[in-house]
Amino acid sequence: MLPKTFYWGAGTSSYQVEGGIETCDWAQAAREGKVPACGRACDHYNRYEEDFDLARKLGHNAHRFSIEWARIEPEEGKFDEREIEHYRSVLMALRARNLEPFVTLWHFTLPTWFAESGGWERKDAPEVFARYCGHVVEKLGELAVHWSTINEPNVFASNGYVRGIWPPFVQFAPISRARIVRPVLENGEVNEEQVLTPFRYFKVRRALMRGHIYAYKVIKKVHPTAQVSIVRDIIVFDSTRNPIHRVRAWVMNWHWTHSLMRMIGGHYDAIGVNYYFYNKAGDRAKYPKSDMHWDLVPRQVTQALQMLQRYKKPLYIAEAGLADHADKQRAWYIRELVAGVEAACAAGVDVRGFMYWSLLDNYEWAAGFGERFGLIEVDYTTLERRIRPSAWEYKDCIERRT
Ligand code: BGC
Numbered sequence: 001m002l003p004k005t006f007y008w009g010a011g012t013s014s015y016q017v018e019g020g021i022e023t024c025d026w027a028q029a030a031r032e033g034k035v036p037a038c039g040r041a042c043d044h045y046n047r048y049e050e051d052f053d054l055a056r057k058l059g060h061n062a063h064r065f066s067i068e069w070a071r072i073e074p075e076e077g078k079f080d081e082r083e084i085e086h087y088r089s090v091l092m093a094l095r096a097r098n099l100e101p102f103v104t105l106w107h108f109t110l111p112t113w114f115a116e117s118g119g120w121e122r123k124d125a126p127e128v129f130a131r132y133c134g135h136v137v138e139k140l141g142e143l144a145v146h147w148s149t150i151n152e153p154n155v156f157a158s159n160g161y162v163r164g165i166w167p168p169f170v171q172f173a174p175i176s177r178a179r180i181v182r183p184v185l186e187n188g189e190v191n192e193e194q195v196l197t198p199f200r201y202f203k204v205r206r207a208l209m210r211g212h213i214y215a216y217k218v219i220k221k222v223h224p225t226a227q228v229s230i231v232r233d234i235i236v237f238d239s240t241r242n243p244i245h246r247v248r249a250w251v252m253n254w255h256w257t258h259s260l261m262r263m264i265g266g267h268y269d270a271i272g273v274n275y276y277f278y279n280k281a282g283d284r285a286k287y288p289k290s291d292m293h294w295d296l297v298p299r300q301v302t303q304a305l306q307m308l309q310r311y312k313k314p315l316y317i318a319e320a321g322l323a324d325h326a327d328k329q330r331a332w333y334i335r336e337l338v339a340g341v342e343a344a345c346a347a348g349v350d351v352r353g354f355m356y357w358s359l360l361d362n363y364e365w366a367a368g369f370g371e372r373f374g375l376i377e378v379d380y381t382t383l384e385r386r387i388r389p390s391a392w393e394y395k396d397c398i399e400r401r402t
Helices: 025-031 044-057 081-096 112-116 125-143 153-161 173-178 199-222 243-263 298-311 330-346 389-399
Strands: 007-011 062-066 100-106 146-151 227-239 270-281 315-319 351-357 376-378 385-387
Touching: 007 100, 007 315, 025 112, 044 081, 044 385, 062 351, 081 100, 081 125, 100 125, 100 315, 125 146, 125 199, 146 153, 146 199, 146 270, 146 315, 153 199, 153 227, 153 243, 199 227, 199 243, 227 243, 227 298, 227 315, 243 270, 243 298, 270 298, 298 315, 298 330, 330 351, 330 389, 385 389
Parallel strands: 007 062, 007 351, 062 100, 100 146, 146 227, 227 270, 270 315, 315 351
Antiparallel strands: 376 385
C-alpha cells in the first residue's frame, strides 16, 4: 500500500520544454552544430498554465520542473529579477491547481559565462552554484517545500567528460573508441584537445558533490523548512550467481550510486530517484525495448529503491519513463513501474511520490526532438498538445490508489 499522501505527477526540465533559452552552453553547442537546436521547444515558458491544466485533468497532484540558471543569472553575479518573477508565476500557477511543486535548481544546462570560465572545473564552481541556489530559494522559498539541487550528477559527468557527447564534449578516448557514440566533430574526428584522462571526470564529480553540499547549506539557511534533495540517476547493476559477475555488480553499484552518496554525507532531506536502466551481468534474458533501444525492465524499480533504503530518507521517483512514439508500451510500463514502487513500499521502503518522465514530449538532449517521452504529445509545428491514451491509463492507476 502506498501512503495516502502519495504524490503523483510528471516532470519536465527547463531547457527541454521552455524554449527561447539562448544563453546556456547547450544553445552555444547547437550554434556550433554539435547538438540539435532546441529553439522554442514546446513553448512551455509561455504555455505553462495550459500544460498544468492538462496535468490536473490527468489526475496529478504534483509536478516536477526545473529553473533555468542561465535565465536567473545571465551574467556572473547579476540576477534577473524578471525571471524570478516568471518562476514565481509558475509556482503560483501550480499552487492554484493543487499541484505540489518539486523544483530542481539545475538540470544539465549551464549559463554560457559559467561554462566558458571552466564550468564545474572552475575552482569556485561549488560556491558559485550555491550562490545561485541561495538566491532563488531566498526569493521563492515560501512557494515550495521540495527543492532539488542537482539532477543526475553521474549522467552529466559521464556524457560530458567521458563519452564526450554533451557539453563540454570531453572524451576519454579509450572508452569512447570502444563504444559507438556520436562523434564530437561533424567530420567524425576526435578533438584531441578534448581527449584527456579520467581525472577530469572524477574532478567534476567531486565538484558537483561539493556544489550540492554548499547549496544544501545555503538553502537551509535562507529557508530552514525547505526539504532539500539530490536527484540520483540509479542504474541497477545486478548479477547472476557467478562470483565475477557479483563483484562487477558490487563495484559498479558502489561507483555509480553509493560513492556519491558517501561524498555528500548527511546533507539531504530526501532523495529523488531516476530509474531507467537495469543491467544484469551475465543476463541472457531478452527484454522489450523502447524507441531508444533501452531495455524495459520496470519491475526492477523496486531494487533501485531498495538500494537507497540504507540512507534512511524519504525517496521520490523523480523520473521514470520511456520513449514510445506509438504509445504502445507506455501504459503497461507505467503500471509495472507503479507495481514495482508498491512492492518497495510493502518491503518497508519509504517512497512518497512518483513522477513519470515526462509530462510533455520534449528535447531529448543530443537525440533532439525525435524521441517521444510525453504523456502529452506535442506537435512542434503547431504546438498543439494531444493527450496520449496512456496518460488516461496513468490517471486510472492514480485514482485506483487514492
Ligand atoms: C534526464 C532527462 C532525460 C531523460 C530521458 C534523464 O537522464 O534527467 O532530462 O530526458 O533521462 O533520457
